[in-house]
Amino acid sequence: MLGTLLAASAAAFLLALLSAVTGFGGGVLLLPVFTALFGLRVAVPVLTLAQLSSNGARAWLNRRELRWPLVGRFALGAAPFALFGALLLAHAPLAALKRLLGVFLLAVVAWRRLGRPPGRPGERSFVAVGAASGLGSALLGSVGPLTAPFFLAYGLTRAAYVGTEAAAALTLHLSKTAGYAVAGLLSREVLLLGAALTPATLAGAWLGRRIVDRISDRVFVGLVEVGLVAAALLFLAGR
Template identity: 55%
Template sequence: MLCIQHLPSEISRQSASTLELPTGLIPTLVTASVLAFALAWLSSVGGVGGGVLTLIAFTALFGLQVALPTLTLTQLAGNGGRVWFNRRAVQWRLVKWYALGAIPFALAGGLLLPYVPVEPLKRVLGAFLIVTVFWRRFRPARAVPADKTFAAIGAGCGLASALFGAAGPLAAPFFLAKGIIGSAYIGTEAAASLIVHLTKIVAYGAGSLLSVHVLQLGLALTPAIVAGAWLGKATVARMNARAFVLVIEAGMLVAAILLLAGI
């Protein structure tokens, strides 16, 4: 696991009453914006993996305690953009069921974050993703999950997202099994994730993890995130169904390897 780093001294000395970014943070912010744009594009194309990679990048730049709530704020922008750009294809009936389980478990996970050892759970999640990909490859006759099943899926994803920062790969196999691909997949997964991130914001705020510095970073990175989501929408429009599924599964495997490695 990447070690927790302290914020630059310029930030730590900054008064909580101002939203002005210190000059010394600008190079780091430019780097974060470039990475955020690229990974938002990746999330918009593949639907999975981008959040995990963004968490790694933000942790290296800002430290874990700042990276988690900052990632949540940027994911609000990214997922909001993906929902808007794919709004006509969103499967809202599944989103409603997903929200039923996701909201209480994301709230619980956000409140438990300072007290739960997440390393063993990350490896379990990584192993689950690898098994799921191989199951999809070698058991093509898969059962189609009922709509109501997405309440339980939302519960697991909401808890995992609050603890690990991103849980898109966990929901991916269920959306694919439902036959949702392309713009419908990107928009529906983004709408479901948006609900989780809004809930996490409430939990992080209650747990005093939302500071002025975090709000600054989230606001500053939002334009890059939205631009990446827009470019991703244009890219998905040119992909065929087979290529799209392969990209999703590749993203699941990358996320699984990172989780198993404890990153």
């Protein structure tokens, strides 16, 4: 059990570091790791608890750059749909949804690289972004890559992007946690694992914030796009 916890903590640290630099990616990559270590039924709620601490830390470390109107709009859609998705977790077919998300992410990156990026979305559109993210995150564990193109298209980069995305994601993870509790998925094992992994996620978020300060906007956007492609391939390869 100690070896499993150490492996999970190491993965949580490295992927919290990745999330703190690119704004997403940790949850997508942690889910298969946690599933291998704990089984899917435990992995999804444990991942949510780990993301609560990771996103909370990123939002706090970048708090001066947050775009609160976007966070509020996002939360309006995310909270109810995340709660609904959490209650559906035990019954929904997920394979087709993962593949659809993978195709969407590849299309977005191709569109941006061809010099035809999507237009700047309005603040109201983030209600719909939040709703799709809340439902997908509750069912798939994490869909951070789904929100990235919209925050980038709005014009956010580096600290503003990372902090705003983290604060927005925090609202849906809180709703997911409530839904998992109602569904009886927050067992004693899940709560203990979530608490044990918190120090590693906080340390990764802190180190990642220092790295963001040292890279240019161009490098940052490039890293995010590489992460989008990697996440898309993982979704397409998953079962």
